Amino acid sequence: MTILQRLDFLSRLCLPVGLTLVLVLLSVTPLHAPGFTAISPMLVLASLHYWAIYRPQVMPIYLVFVIGLFEDILTGGPSGLNALIYLVSYGLVAGQRRFLLARSFGIVWWGFMILAAAVEGFRWIVISALGGLVVDPMPGLFSYFASVAIYPVLTLLFAATHRLLPQPNEGVA
Amino acid sequence: MAQRPISVVRIAAPLRTFAQRFAFVLLLGAAITIMIVGRTDPAVFDRTRMTVTDFFAPLLSAIAQPVATGAQIVSDVEAMFDLRAENERLRLENQRLLAWQSAARVMQAENTQLRKLLAYDPQDAATFTTARIVGDRGGAFLRSLLISEGTRAGIAKGQAAVTGEGLLGRVASVGERSARILQITDLNSRIPVVVEETRERAVLAGDNSADPKLVFFSANAFLKEGQRVVTSGHGDVFPPGIPVGIIQSVGENGVRVRPFATSDRLEFVRLVDYGKTGILKQEITAQ
Numbered sequence: 425m426t427i428l429q430r431l432d433f434l435s436r437l438c439l440p441v442g443l444t445l446v447l448v449l450l451s452v453t454p455l456h457a458p459g460f461t462a463i464s465p466m467l468v469l470a471s472l473h474y475w476a477i478y479r480p481q482v483m484p485i486y487l488v489f490v491i492g493l494f495e496d497i498l499t500g501g502p503s504g505l506n507a508l509i510y511l512v513s514y515g516l517v518a519g520q521r522r523f524l525l526a527r528s529f530g531i532v533w534w535g536f537m538i539l540a541a542a543v544e545g546f547r548w549i550v551i552s553a554l555g556g557l558v559v560d561p562m563p564g565l566f567s568y569f570a571s572v573a574i575y576p577v578l579t580l581l582f583a584a585t586h587r588l589l590p591q592p593n594e595g596v597a
Numbered sequence: 598m599a600q601r602p603i604s605v606v607r608i609a610a611p612l613r614t615f616a617q618r619f620a621f622v623l624l625l626g627a628a629i630t631i632m633i634v635g636r637t638d639p640a641v642f643d644r645t646r647m648t649v650t651d652f653f654a655p656l657l658s659a660i661a662q663p664v665a666t667g668a669q670i671v672s673d674v675e676a677m678f679d680l681r682a683e684n685e686r687l688r689l690e691n692q693r694l695l696a697w698q699s700a701a702r703v704m705q706a707e708n709t710q711l712r713k714l715l716a717y718d719p720q721d722a723a724t725f726t727t728a729r730i731v732g733d734r735g736g737a738f739l740r741s742l743l744i745s746e747g748t749r750a751g752i753a754k755g756q757a758a759v760t761g762e763g764l765l766g767r768v769a770s771v772g773e774r775s776a777r778i779l780q781i782t783d784l785n786s787r788i789p790v791v792v793e794e795t796r797e798r799a800v801l802a803g804d805n806s807a808d809p810k811l812v813f814f815s816a817n818a819f820l821k822e823g824q825r826v827v828t829s830g831h832g833d834v835f836p837p838g839i840p841v842g843i844i845q846s847v848g849e850n851g852v853r854v855r856p857f858a859t860s861d862r863l864e865f866v867r868l869v870d871y872g873k874t875g876i877l878k879q880e881i882t883a884q
Contacts, residue, residue, distance in 0.1 A: 449653070452732035452743065453660050456668035456862050464734040485617070489624045493631070497649045498657075498732060500741040500769075500777050503642050504631030511625055544737065551738040551805075554636065555784040559805045563737035 439585050440482045441491075444471040448495045463563065465570040466540055467578065468495060472510055473536050474582040476517035477524045482589065488514045502554055509543055529579070537572050544568045647772030650743060654775035657731035658745040665864050672862070723836075726750050726868045728776070733860055740783035740805055742766070742860060746868075747774040755834060757869045763840035763857030764788070764828060765866060778866065781841065781856055782809055790841055790854075791829035795819055798829055801841060801854060808845050811852040820847050826854050836871045 425433070447467040468491060475483040492507030499506075517524070517539065524532055544564045552559045635642050676683065711717075728750070732743030746752055748771055758765045758778045766786065769779040779786050786803035790811070799814035814820065824844045830837030845855040 449657060449660060452734055453657065453664055454730055454733040454860075454864075456665055456672075456864065464736050485621055485624060489628065492628070494649070497646045498653065498743065499734075499736055499739055500646075500743065501736060501739050502632060503635030503646070504628045508625070508628035508632065511621070511628055515621060547736065547738060551784075555805075557784065557804055559738055559784060563805075567737040 433590055436588055436590055437482055439588060440471070440475050440479065440582075441487050443582075443585055444468055444475075444483075444491055445494065447471055448491060448498060451495070452498050463566045463570050465567060465574045466543065467571075467574070468506075468510070469513060469540060469543060470536065470571065470575050470578045471582065472514050473517055473539060474579060476514050477521050477532065478582075478586060479589065480518050480521065483514075485511065485514060502550065505547070505550060509546065513539055513543060529576075533572075533575055533579075536575050540568055540571045544571075643770055647747075647770055647775065650775040650777070651747065651772040654731060654743070654745045654747075654772075657743065658729055661729065661731045661745075668862070724751070724870045726752055726870070727865050728752070728868060729865055730860070730863055731775075733863075738805060740780040740786075740803065741769065742778040742780065742866070744776050744778060744866060744868075745774065747772045747776050749774050751870065752776050752868050753870065757828075757835045757839060757871070758866050759839060759869055760858040760863060760866060762859075763842065764835070765856075765858040765860060765863075767834070768868065776868075780860060782807060788841065789829045789831035789834070790826050791837070792818075792820065792844070793825040793827050795824070798831065799826075799852075801826065807859075808853040808855050809842075811844070811854055814852070820844060820852050822847060 451464055451467045472483065472488060472491075488510050489507050492510040493504070495506045496503050517535070520535070524535060544567060548559065548561050548564045631642070726746060728744040728746035730742050731745045742758075742765075744752075752768060752771050754768050754771050756768045758767060764781060766778045766780040766783070767788075768776050770777045780803070781788055781801060782803045782805065784803055784805045786801075786809070788801040789798070790801045791798050795818070797814055797818045797820065799811045799818075801809050802812045803809040811820070811826070822844050826841045826844060828835040828837055828839040828841060840857050842854040842856040845853045847853075
């Protein structure tokens with residue numbers, strides 16, 4: 425392979441991680457829509473869910489950890505919380521990947537619904553415990569429904585990115 | 598020779614699985630350690646956090662601007678539909694405000710005279726910095742804002758963040774060109790306030806809901822809906838008299854205050870430096 429081909433190959437391999445980092449930035453960007461400040465769909469979780477099933481090779485776990493920490497820093501939340509959540513979620517989904525790979529989109533979506541519910545529930549428990557009071561769970565519920573609703577749209581984006589990736593047997597990897 | 602690749606895979610595959618499992622457990626342990634350390638001593642990560650936000654603030658700012666423009670267009674179109682009603686409302690408000698203006702003029706003149714009589718030296722000389730809000734949705738359970746100005750623009754920890762309407766929060770941590778504002782609705786926020794009418798002191802405690810709660814007021818306090826709440830100046834954090842909100846409900850659920858300032862449609866925020874450091878020398882952040 426020439427250097428240009430190699431560069432092209434590597435840059436395409438980095439697409440999923442790059443896209444996920446962009447989603448971290450987007451998930452903190454102000455929307456200026458009244459009532460929407462508390463609603464933040466779990467864009468990053470959706471991305472990790474997709475790659476854990478369809479292409480875990482391009483999303484190594486140490487980068488999952490880094491992405492989680494990055495989100496913790498940008499959102500100003502408890503350090504390490506998202507890193508922990510994403511690692512566990514990624515591990516769980518990757519463990520079920522053989523089952524999920526062969527299934528239709530509906531089943532995968534349904535899997536995401538369960539995962540997102542567990543994640544938002546866990547977040548609610550941790551934030552309540554750290555704050556020492558029972559936090560209103562409604563914003564979490566709205567964020568959950570927003571996440572589930574936006575998942576199909578995000579999947580289209582991920583699938584388009586997926587098509588740009590080099591095949592597993594292509595090139596040096 | 599044909600057997601070789603298979604035997605290599607046979608040895609390498611379990612090894613790789615083991616290495617991956619090991620890395621997974623290691624990273625999990627790291628995340629939990631970071632959570633515990635960050636909880637017990639938030640100052641440890643504060644520098645790292647602000648370095649990272651400093652680095653990404655310009656990028657976030659670049660993303661925030663077109664989004665804000667888009668939102669502006671949407672709200673402009675919305676506004677066009679109820680121009681008549683809006684006009685009528687503004688006309689009435691203008692009438693009311695003109696009456697207030699004349700009252701304020703009289704009071705200002707009186708105030709100047711009284712100050713002269715007392716040889717009063719005002720010490721609350723404030724300086725303002727305006728910053729763009731570049732991050733506001735930290736997930737469903739966090740109420741803090743990221744702004745794109747830091748120490749370079751003169752922002753320091755503990756400064757009040759205000760909008761035209763009233764107090765929004767205070768600067769919780771600051772980097773060179775970014776800072777984090779803890780909103781008064783965040784569950785970590787505690788602001789000493791006073792009820793304007795009755796001069797009843799209390800603390801405004803956020804709990805992540807839209808309407809923070811009044812706590813630590815005396816048992817025989819006369820609190821009722823519609824009373825204005827302003828900062829009291831106790832603790833020497835904020836100067837007295839910054840408008841905070843209006844008592845929304847008094848009941849079993851506690852005394853709730855509806856803040857004047859909300860971050861919903863806010864694009865810029867004003868940081869006010871009154872030269873006060875007070876009790877905020879130590880770390881109080883959203884961790």
